[in-house]
Amino acid sequence: MNTLAPSCGRPRILVVGQDPQVLALVTEEVAACGLDVSGMTVGVAETASSGAFDLVAFGMGVSAETRTELERMISAANPDARFLRTYAPYAASQIVAAVRQPQASPVDIEAYCRRIGYDGPLEPTIETLSALQERHLAAIPFEAIDVLLGRGVDISPAAVDAKLIAARRGGYCYEQNGLFKRVLRAIGFDVDGLVASVLWMAPPGAPPPPRTHMVLRVTIEGAPWLADVGFGSSVPPAPLRMDSSEPQPTSHERYRLLPIGAGLLVQVEIAGEWRSLYDVSPEPLLDSHYELFNWFAAAHETSHFRRELIAARITPDARCTLLGNRLTIRPAHGEVERRQLDADGIERALAEVFHLSPQPDWRGMVERTAARGAFP
Known part of the structure; x- marks a missing residue:
């Protein structure tokens, strides 16, 4: 069946993919949820694009060019149709969620842009992505003070927006990249959340x-880019091409992404030596998957966020890092400055360097950090 006829007012869903067997598995599971769904391979979908559809889900095997053309053709016949890119293992749940919870968690783009001091274009281009990443890194510091205080971290969109945007705090990767992902999607970027194994500083x-x-x-005109605003001291200051293993210059160090196993090894060049940051899996994740990782980072006894004060901020001119009571300022060009701070100095650095507002109940943690000194 090549079109979806209205059925008792239920949304009409089309799933477009490459493999007929996978299409059958996905559509059977969606149909079992009581939804009106059909599956088509790319070739069939191209000839049936005038059908009446409310939601069209594309598999990841459908190229960006084909998807764009099909969206154009389907939109001509269905101006209100919505489009969704899915990953086969989660496709049925993604489709059902899109039908039952059609609106993604909203983000106030104007408030976000004010927070990072950005007033430039908001089209889904590499120029926009680069500018937003640079401004985000300069404006919203990396920090996990709530974890150190034993409060845990709520990574729900409402909690993240209240903390990072309204309260002008910082956060760690799930907060930072979770917010950035929602902002990019709201602008119109094609974004997947991935997960990596951190190798930085490992013996x-x-x-x-x-x-x-x-x-x-972030996929732009068919090209995949790595974007990260939540890695702390050595975070890439710009998007990196994921389909090239050549060194990529940035305003600070050079980076490269090397194929390793099924993933990519991200490395940074420091003093002529390539050092590994993390190993990225290409498999996209659902937002719910990060809840477990967040629990581990915030609550597990081996998490370094529970033991040490960490803050980082990067501008085009310098990287600023606070590890314990050691403040390091590494200019893009020039001599590195390192200072050991007492408790008052730590509070001043949090305020003046990392643009945070130290709270009275942080003082005990700050004093313990000053007494303990910098960790290795």
Whole structure:
């Protein structure tokens, strides 16, 4: 059946993919949820694009060019049709969620742009992505003070917006990249959330830790870009091409992404030496998957966020990092400055360097940090 006829007012759903067997699995599961659904391969969909559809879901195997053309053709016959890009293992749940919860968690783009000091274009281009990433990193510091205080971290959209935008706090990867993902999607970018195993500062020969670091893949005109605003001291200051292993210059260091196993190894060049940051899996995740990772980072006894004060901020001119009581300012060009701070100095650095407002109930943590000193 090539079109979806209205059925008792139910949304008419079309699933477009490459593999007929996978299409059958997905459509059967969606139909079992009581929804009106049909599946078509790309070739069939191209000849049936005038059908009446409310939601069209594309598999990841459908190229960006084909998807764009099909969206244009389907929109001509169905101006109100919505489009969804899915990943086969989660496709049925993504489709059902899109029908039952059609509106993604809203984000106030104007408030976000004010927060990061951005007043430029908001088209889904690499120029916009680069500008937003640069401004985000400069305006919203990396920090996990709530974890250190034993409060945990709520990564729901409402909580993140209240903290990072309204309260002008910082956050760690699930907050930072979760917010950035919603902003980019609201603008019109094609964004996937991924997960990586952090290798930064790991001793040689150490087994890789579990994948817990959230990063983003942004696809622009068919090209995949890595975007990360939540890695702290060595975060890439600009989007990085994921389909090239050549060194990529930025306003600070050079980076490269090397194929390794099924994923990509992200490295940064420091003093002529390539050092590994993290190993990224290409499999896109659902937002709900990050809840477990967030619990681990915030609550597990081995999480370094529970033991040490960490803050970071990067501008085009310098990287600023606070590890314990050691403040490091690394200019893009020039000598590195390092200082050991007392408690008052830590509070001043949090305010003046990282643009945070130290709260009275932070003082005990600050004093303990000053007494303990910098961790290795």
